[in-house]
Amino acid sequence: MTFDTLGLSDSLLRAIVDQGYTTPSPIQAKAIPLILDGKDVMAAAQTGTGKTAAFTLPLLQRLMGGKAVRPNRCRALVLTPTRELAAQVQESVRDYGKYDEFSSAVVFGGVKINPQIALLKRGVDVLVATPGRLLDLHGQGFVDFSDVEVLVFDEADRMLDMGFIHDIKRIVKLLPVRRQTLMFSATFSAEITKLAQGYMQDPLKVEVSTPNATADTVVQWVYPVDKKRKSALLSHLVQSHSWHQVLVFTRTKHGANKLSQQLEKDGIRAVAIHGNKSQNARTKALGDFKKGRIQALVATDIAARGLDIEQLPQVVNFDLPNIAEDYVHRIGRTGRAGAAGHAYSLVSADEADYLYGIEKLIRKTLPREEVDGFEPEHAVPEGRPGTSARPASRNRPQARRGNADAAGRSQSRGRRGGGSGGSANGTANGNRTAR
CATH class of the missing domain: 3.40.50.300 (P-loop containing nucleotide triphosphate hydrolases)
Known part of the structure; x- marks a missing residue:
């Protein structure tokens, strides 16, 4: 057609x-x-x-x-x-x-x-x-x-x-x-x-799809990590894989401001966008992000709807949302119009309930990978806390691998050409979906 x-x-x-x-x-x-x-x-x-x-x-x-x-x-x-x-x-x-x-x-x-x-x-x-x-x-x-x-x-x-x-x-x-x-x-x-x-x-x-389903074009991954080390892990991911454009979600406005400041200290061009920012500041931040002037746009859920960024390679959930449906909308910022995308969630032990709610909503267990040097002291349990763990996803790695191997493997799926964090330029037949 x-x-x-x-x-x-x-x-x-x-x-x-x-x-x-x-x-x-x-x-x-x-x-x-x-x-x-x-x-x-x-x-x-x-x-x-x-x-x-x-x-x-x-x-x-x-x-x-x-x-x-x-x-x-x-x-x-x-x-x-x-x-x-x-x-x-x-x-x-x-x-x-x-x-x-x-x-x-x-x-x-x-x-x-x-x-x-x-x-x-x-x-x-x-x-x-x-x-x-x-x-x-x-x-x-x-x-x-x-x-x-x-x-x-x-x-x-x-x-x-x-x-x-x-x-x-x-x-x-x-x-x-x-x-x-x-x-x-x-x-x-x-x-x-x-x-x-x-x-x-x-x-x-x-x-045209199962309610609350996530797009098949988006590779999803969970990185268990202690809360106090999340910002260090995010900086490591951005720098070690040369992510030039990443949309990062936090749960609060204060958290978005604090994280963007920390990323700047780590040498990563970043800016926060949330409801307390003026519309002119929000518009400028989004424009700079689309033009590649900043690497990381740190946002609250105000940006989970309405941000249409062509070929956005990756989204990171720095904090999991407390409403499971918001996870679907967050990661929907990548993998748009048939292109490949990557969604990573940095999950600490106190977010286990949120993770369980998300997995129950989307009807799949998200594969996990511990990053070398960032292994959590407090494990993130599988299944609802207090219940027996559910079977691992068929896509879950059989053993812990280093971060470079994990991100490199997941980012290679469906990607044309080289460059870490890149995404496909269209569907398999080269067509794009009208927005």
Whole structure:
């Protein structure tokens, strides 16, 4: 199957080619025809499989040849949980809609509101927003929802996790009843399904993978290590394997700041990104990371959704998340669009429960490797603490090997060309997945 077979316009197909894409991903192949047919759709797929393009492309086509945009109004509204994801979605709208001259705007907090007000005064075809800033603008009379034809919830489960349910309810009450509603996410919980039943008309469900499954393109590994030695181990991994680009997740903002400072002391260019940083600082940090000006971007879970970095070779969980689903989203930052990726977790004994929860969620036992010189004094038990250990994964090493052997072996899978920490440039047939 190619994009030509999905019923998209010539102008959209040109834009897709410009982005270097040829073959739709499974979620795109299934969702796009349904959306073009005007159906309400609930779509679930793994992170990094092209969900953004799966709703952006048909949304733009449905807006073609429609009514003119009026001041302070929009024809399509996309709600996202984070600023970074909102910016990414609007970038996709610009990229795919460039030959049709669609107007768009993105609004979120943390930046000055006046430039956003100026954009909305002219009216836009597509408005991408986080709920809080959107309600602020509406309360001040700068946005009217009367012309909304399509509503999109992007990463709906994350919006509920972040406590946006009351804002969402307020926004939906302001929208026209006659509209198309789309809900995209990596996972669908019982709460999300209940939410959909209240806001959607006979929605069609599209699922292309096992819920909470991790991408096959991502090699996952656990390095048991004592908590006090985690930062030293991370510096060792970065330096010994010449990692030029690594996204590191911590559980707290303070932890992100402390770790980035320690990495800098160790001669590794690093910067922290989290909710206490200004939006300008977050945007600059992400831009520098994408351009290779910094080696390590140290982030809290605010970056687990919405960061789309092409060919990101590796992700490191410096701290395991206390919500197992967040592990899936974290490691979904690598191995995107069919490329190979590597996810390493530095796990201390006090995180055994978190590790067990993750393994139970993804239904696999993660292979472990002790790094020479960093063997833990306090072992990380297999299986739930207090229970018998579960059988080891078939991929688990039979004996402890040195770090260079472990990382070198795992990073060699699916990689084209040389260079430690590199990743494949596409799928086996050379096609890339539209984001």
